[in-house]
């Protein structure tokens with residue numbers, strides 16, 4: 001008989017990974033191998049974009065780089081990140097406002113792991129699946145803000161800070177991916193300014209996840225532009241080299257926060273993380289070279305803006321309802337006539353394709369599978385055009401259309 005594990009029994013992989021494992025079991029190969037169509041995947045192209053900067057192919061490593069890293073991050077990289085924000089957004093943050101992590105997720109996880117108990121998280125009903133796992137594993141308390149067709153999957157800023165039914169003891173921390181994953185909805189300009197103004201009020205804060213910062217018509221959207229007094233706030237901005245800088249594999253991300261909050265995270269790093277790989281941080285500093293970033297901002301917006309527009313048009317033409325905002329590299333789609341995204345996925349698997357089911361993005365769902373739970377997003381799905389080369393557009397559209405037509409025909413004939 002197996003002894004009961006000492007580790008948690010409630011630690012399934014993130015929803016996206018579950019789709020990957022189900023795909024492998026059905027198709028016999030991992031998603032991403034040649035001949036597969038990675039529409040479920042949240043990574044960008046990792047090759048040079050048309051008109052974009054070259055991606056560095058090496059980094060020098062000296063004897064000093066074999067030392068333990070600084071708990072808070074390499075001085076060169078912290079400088080480069082602070083400059084990255086100050087030059088584009090007109091902010092005046094210092095390197096002491098920057099905490100370096102091994103990617104976006106560890107930074108987000110750390111904030112939630114150290115959140116005081118009287119801080120309540122607010123999160124949109126349709127958000128990035130990892131948030132649900134992180135909130136659960138860190139034992140955070142959260143309330144869901146409705147994302148519906150009626151509010152266009154884009155609730156007002158005020159809804160995230162609604163205090164009805166709360167006493168003064170409870171403080172609020174909305175978590176918002178902006179541009180949004182999975183919806184692409186983006187708060188920019190006056191709306192973003194208002195969001196940050198709410199977040200700077202006493203008793204409020206925000207974790208604004210800006211992983212998709214460059215994927216917007218403005219070529220850069222960050223709340224830092226509107227922050228008035230970062231050091232006296234609980235504003236946390238998450239960034240990473242993962243998407244716009246096209247390097248998920250180097251595992252570099254960061255949190256911009258008050259010096260006090262950065263110190264707490266750095267103290268945690270000293271006993272729980274040991275800093276982040278020097279070669280990766282040096283590579284990231286190269287990626288952030290200002291002329292490179294300027295070129296990347298143009299190329300990312302051109303390539304992904306073009307893909308967003310043409311996939312959106314093709315999806316609408318095949319009868320899908322397109323609910324996508326104006327940023328990111330995902331489409332948020334609704335199947336017609338109550339068709340089910342799980343069934344669609346099973347049918348796509350046979351063609352080497354997969355999407356992310358809306359159910360996985362539902363922040364109100366139970367963390368462990370519950371057959372009785374009905375998600376409002378069962379007929380919704382996220383289509384990622386992040387990793388897709390321009391050349392695959394026609395075949396991608398043809399596969400999805402064919403599978404959808406077959407599914408509809410089966411439903412009409414009572415076969416599904």
Ligand SMILES: Cc1ncc(COP(=O)(O)O)c(C=O)c1O
Nearest residue numbers: 042103104105128177181211242
């Ligand atoms: C909303 C969001 N935040 C952050 C990240 C960055 O994750 P990481 O850098 O850990 O790969 C992602 C990547 O999928 C994301 O979609």
